[in-house]
Amino acid sequence: MMGGYAGKHLEVDLTDGSFKNVPLDEWAAKTFIGGQGYANWLLWKMTEPGTEPLGPDNLLIVSTGPITGLAGGTDRGDATFKSPLTGLWGNSQFGGFWCSELKFAGYDGIILRGMAENPVFLWVKDDETEVMDARHIWGKGVAETDQIIKEELKDPLVRVLCIGPAGENLCGEASLVQNAQHYAARTGGGAVMGSKNVKAIAVRGTKGMPPLADPDECFRISENDVKTKWSERSMHRRTYRWLKFGPQASHVERADHGIGIFKNFDEGDHPDVPSLGGPRQLRMCRVRDDSCTYCPVGCIHTSLVRSGPMKGSYASPKWDSTANIAQQTSMFDMNGMVYCNAICNDLGMDAEGVGNTVAWAMECYEKGILSREDLDGLDLTWGNVEAEAKLIWKICHREGVGDLLAGGFKHFLPEVGRGSEDFAMQSKGCGFGGYQPYAWHTFGMPYRWGVAYSVNDIGGHHNTASASAYWNNSLTYCSFATGLNDRKKLDLLNAATGYDLTYPEDWNRYGLRFILFARAYNIREGYGGVMPPSEADVLPKKAFKKFTYGAAEGEQMTVEDWLEGRLRWYKDHGCDERGVPTKDALRDLGLEFTIDEMEKAGAWGT
Numbered sequence: 001m002m003g004g005y006a007g008k009h010l011e012v013d014l015t016d017g018s019f020k021n022v023p024l025d026e027w028a029a030k031t032f033i034g035g036q037g038y039a040n041w042l043l044w045k046m047t048e049p050g051t052e053p054l055g056p057d058n059l060l061i062v063s064t065g066p067i068t069g070l071a072g073g074t075d076r077g078d079a080t081f082k083s084p085l086t087g088l089w090g091n092s093q094f095g096g097f098w099c100s101e102l103k104f105a106g107y108d109g110i111i112l113r114g115m116a117e118n119p120v121f122l123w124v125k126d127d128e129t130e131v132m133d134a135r136h137i138w139g140k141g142v143a144e145t146d147q148i149i150k151e152e153l154k155d156p157l158v159r160v161l162c163i164g165p166a167g168e169n170l171c172g173e174a175s176l177v178q179n180a181q182h183y184a185a186r187t188g189g190g191a192v193m194g195s196k197n198v199k200a201i202a203v204r205g206t207k208g209m210p211p212l213a214d215p216d217e218c219f220r221i222s223e224n225d226v227k228t229k230w231s232e233r234s235m236h237r238r239t240y241r242w243l244k245f246g247p248q249a250s251h252v253e254r255a256d257h258g259i260g261i262f263k264n265f266d267e268g269d270h271p272d273v274p275s276l277g278g279p280r281q282l283r284m285c286r287v288r289d290d291s292c293t294y295c296p297v298g299c300i301h302t303s304l305v306r307s308g309p310m311k312g313s314y315a316s317p318k319w320d321s322t323a324n325i326a327q328q329t330s331m332f333d334m335n336g337m338v339y340c341n342a343i344c345n346d347l348g349m350d351a352e353g354v355g356n357t358v359a360w361a362m363e364c365y366e367k368g369i370l371s372r373e374d375l376d377g378l379d380l381t382w383g384n385v386e387a388e389a390k391l392i393w394k395i396c397h398r399e400g401v402g403d404l405l406a407g408g409f410k411h412f413l414p415e416v417g418r419g420s421e422d423f424a425m426q427s428k429g430c431g432f433g434g435y436q437p438y439a440w441h442t443f444g445m446p447y448r449w450g451v452a453y454s455v456n457d458i459g460g461h462h463n464t465a466s467a468s469a470y471w472n473n474s475l476t477y478c479s480f481a482t483g484l485n486d487r488k489k490l491d492l493l494n495a496a497t498g499y500d501l502t503y504p505e506d507w508n509r510y511g512l513r514f515i516l517f518a519r520a521y522n523i524r525e526g527y528g529g530v531m532p533p534s535e536a537d538v539l540p541k542k543a544f545k546k547f548t549y550g551a552a553e554g555e556q557m558t559v560e561d562w563l564e565g566r567l568r569w570y571k572d573h574g575c576d577e578r579g580v581p582t583k584d585a586l587r588d589l590g591l592e593f594t595i596d597e598m599e600k601a602g603a604w605g606t
């Protein structure tokens with residue numbers, strides 16, 4: 001048995017309430033590591049092509065990795081499923097405390113399948129598992145759910161991963177939420193959990209870390225290297241900024257670089273952006289600082305609205321959620337930003353994704369595509385905090401126009417039409433992150449953000465188009481916690497497991513494998529390959545606009561720029577000119593088992 005792994009997943013069938021241990025597959029663990037990579041292998045193996053995302057046969061796989069719990073920034077979890085938002089590969093990460101706790105309970109992950117008859121929550125305490133009645137907490141927000149479960153189980157150290165009303169109402173933007181402030185927000189994992197009638201997974205583990213191949217070396221890397229690095233870096237600008245102001249400090253910086261997303265991506269800069277910045281948040285409403293287990297960055301800064309009609313709202317806003325909920329809707333109101341984030345958070349809703357939807361609806365309203373009557377009387381003008389908050393609430397509860405918008409872009413764009421798809425800032429049905437598509441250098445790669453948004457296998461998110469991002473999500477390691485560089489992460493993995501992976505050779509090879517495997521899954525599900533190139537990995541027209549204001553003035557990504565970048569990304573990542581992985585690349589990476597099903601899906605046009 002390799003070190004670092006607990007050695008088994010817990011599989012729960014909600015339909016009949018049964019559960020069993022699924023032993024770790026050593027070949028798959030060595031090939032796909034853990035977290036996102038291993039979970040994608042499980043999803044491929046344990047589901048049929050064409051599985052209905054909200055049906056009982058879909059899986060919700062929540063996983064740790066072999067270094068989870070070993071160092072600052074490693075208490076991360078991965079949620080993998082077929083996405084109800086996009087109909088494709090669904091994936092999102094979360095921090096907090098839950099993942100180490102699961103590992104300490106003796107599991108590498110939990111696989112949910114089936115559908116319970118009534119609302120339940122799962123209680124995992126070391127080797128004991130119980131399916132508990134959750135009818136009394138169905139409908140409650142995530143903070144209250146967390147509290148009630150801890151009280152019921154009489155243990156404040158129980159870690160709870162739950163959904164809010166958005167997940168219960170099967171919204172495409174529904175999140176999974178840990179400790180009421182850490183979100184696996186993207187692509188609708190909360191709706192998959194809701195479709196299974198599962199309100200929460202509560203975990204308590206007392207067994208400690210599984211055995212490690214070389215505990216002394218793990219200790220040396222995690223204690224000495226990480227600690228030394230962080231003390232050396234304590235004066236590093238980014239670390240200092242994260243520690244002091246949190247990711248929100250980026251509002252002003254991004255605008256200064258012209259890559260903000262003001263007014264549904266109309267402009268990259270705005271004169272009022274300092275009103276949303278970290279220093280102002282610190283002065284006006286910061287009340288508490290927090291971190292995930294062991295993490296010295298501590299980027300979680302809770303804010304409270306102290307006065308006015310929104311008084312008492314609190315949230316721990318992050319960069320993308322604040323950018324999409326505030327910049328994108330032209331809201332220059334710190335209290336409003338905290339308020340709308342707080343609503344999303346407690347409802348268990350992806351603030352980033354629903355921010356995209358609200359901004360699109362505001363532009364529809366401005367252009368006369370959606371009238372006030374269509375919007376149930378909401379005056380959805382730019383920056384109208386109350387109207388934005390009400391629309392978020394309606395989407396979560398599927399009330400009136402909210403029911404139309406609740407499924408996400410892929411579901412409502414065909415119904416609304418009338419050119420509104422041109423300014424729907426999304427790809428594959430998943431809304432863009434908080435960066436302008438024209439901007440360069442996505443996570444150290446030589447591509448524009450627009451290329452990343454278009455080729456990313458979960459859709460318009462910025463994160464998972466690079467080998468490093470896939471590695472982080474498979475290990476699991478937080479991309480904000482820059483204490484370990486890629487080489488050191490691999491050293492820690494080798495010390496924990498006994499692997500002998502090399503940097504950069506294996507690092508790059510594995511990274512490509514992770515990317516092509518996700519791509520293979522989407523092709524199996526009918527995306528890419530069989531589709532005309534003009535319909536796969538595409539962007540809305542507005543992504544190619546020319547900017548007229550501030551630091552972004554004159555900037556533009558042309559269609560030709562983007563097509564050239566996309567083709568370069570395909571070539572750099574073992575794909576043909578249509579973005580389909582070549583059979584040679586698949587064989588070379590040990591993914592030959594995907595070829596038959598991809599062929600059946602018409603991947604290579606046969």
Ligand code: SF4
Pocket residue numbers: 072073074075095096290291292295296297298299300478479480481
């Ligand atoms: S950087 Fe922030 S999100 Fe990442 S592990 Fe540290 S505290 Fe958690």
